[in-house]
Amino acid sequence: MTHALLIRVSLAWLHLLALGLGLGGVWGRARALHDSLREPPDPRAIRRALIADAWWGIAAGLWIVTGLWRLIGGTEKGTAYYMSNHAFYAKMAFFVCILALEIWPMLMLIKWRTGKAQPHARDVGRIEVISYVECALVIAMVLAAVSMARGLGMTTGSRSDLTSDGLTGLGDSTETARHESAGDLPASKIGRPAAAIAMSGADVDVLTAEIAMPLAGIDPAKLHDSFNDLRGGGVRRHEALDMMAPRRTPIYSAAAGKVLKLFTSKAGGLMVYATDSSERFILMYAHLDRYTDGLRDEQSLSRGQLIGYVGSTGNASPNAPHLHFALARTDNVSEWWKGTPVDPLPILQRAVASTR
Numbered sequence: 001m002t003h004a005l006l007i008r009v010s011l012a013w014l015h016l017l018a019l020g021l022g023l024g025g026v027w028g029r030a031r032a033l034h035d036s037l038r039e040p041p042d043p044r045a046i047r048r049a050l051i052a053d054a055w056w057g058i059a060a061g062l063w064i065v066t067g068l069w070r071l072i073g074g075t076e077k078g079t080a081y082y083m084s085n086h087a088f089y090a091k092m093a094f095f096v097c098i099l100a101l102e103i104w105p106m107l108m109l110i111k112w113r114t115g116k117a118q119p120h121a122r123d124v125g126r127i128e129v130i131s132y133v134e135c136a137l138v139i140a141m142v143l144a145a146v147s148m149a150r151g152l153g154m155t156t157g158s159r160s161d162l163t164s165d166g167l168t169g170l171g172d173s174t175e176t177a178r179h180e181s182a183g184d185l186p187a188s189k190i191g192r193p194a195a196a197i198a199m200s201g202a203d204v205d206v207l208t209a210e211i212a213m214p215l216a217g218i219d220p221a222k223l224h225d226s227f228n229d230l231r232g233g234g235v236r237r238h239e240a241l242d243m244m245a246p247r248r249t250p251i252y253s254a255a256a257g258k259v260l261k262l263f264t265s266k267a268g269g270l271m272v273y274a275t276d277s278s279e280r281f282i283l284m285y286a287h288l289d290r291y292t293d294g295l296r297d298e299q300s301l302s303r304g305q306l307i308g309y310v311g312s313t314g315n316a317s318p319n320a321p322h323l324h325f326a327l328a329r330t331d332n333v334s335e336w337w338k339g340t341p342v343d344p345l346p347i348l349q350r351a352v353a354s355t356r
């Protein structure tokens with residue numbers, strides 16, 4: 001286990017442990033305060049409330065330290081990831097509510113502890129109610145945290161800081177070629193560099209007329225163009241478009257044509273290689289959560305047909321599900337892993353603008 005992984009696991013463990021301690025502590029404090037008001041009075045009940053309150057305090061300390069560490073220390077996703085996530089804001093809003101509610105009870109309990117004040121029935125009742133409200137807020141916070149981890153509330157769009165998945169263009173051609181070598185392709189073809197076919201103006205027109213957005217509800221005019229982003233430590237260009245979307249968002253075939261290959265790779269995860277109806281282009285969709293039922297090689301596709309769902313398979317971050325969409329110009333679609341990369345974004349922008 002690497003040092004960084006050890007820290008990440010420890011932080012996640014302590015952060016979760018704080019939930020158990022905190023919820024138990026604040027619930028126990030409410031129960032004990034309730035008991036202290038019973039007849040006949042139980043002098044030990046206030047003492048139990050103070051012990052439960054101490055656990056609640058320890059949990060709060062753990063939460064704040066581990067939370068800030070994960071947020072600022074970049075042990076999980078970068079700070080930018082959290083800031084782009086609505087579920088994160090909801091979680092923080094609940095947390096701030098709890099802090100604000102806790103100020104007065106905290107001051108009162110310190111007075112009781114130090115003997116500066118005696119527990120008054122009215123204050124005891126109020127702190128009991130506040131404790132129950134805090135319980136509910138902690139439970140709401142957990143819901144926000146789970147939504148956050150599942151990618152709910154993510155800003156849909158493309159953010160290169162979240163999607164630097166290391167996958168470039170049509171994927172790792174050595175990996176795909178190696179896979180093919182087990183199949184029916186002559187060995188002489190393997191590893192041959194892609195023939196550089198330039199995109200003509202006519203090609204652009206064909207593609208623009210054919211193509212549509214593979215995800216619904218995303219305006220390509222608002223997407224960041226990640227085609228020229230550097231990957232692999234700056235040695236390769238991304239040569240594809242990343243589109244952030246919640247996990248299991250439907251992916252629709254961007255053009256009529258057919259499936260060339262359903263492929264799985266280390267970098268791309270579950271992938272669909274397809275061609276358009278002119279068979280001049282390769283369209284590749286990667287990091288799928290799953291294919292739509294029954295999808296198979298050679299299957300013909302209509303534009304807008306459901307092919308699968310957004311996920312984070314391959315080397316995409318599980319916290320940032322997205323569709324990696326690549327286009328390439330080719331003169332031989334049987335070599336589906338080769339081609340001249342084409343930036344999908346300007347083509348999609350033009351295609352969508354022309355339908356308005």
Ligand SMILES: [Zn+2]
Nearest residue numbers: 165167242324
């Ligand atoms: Zn990508």
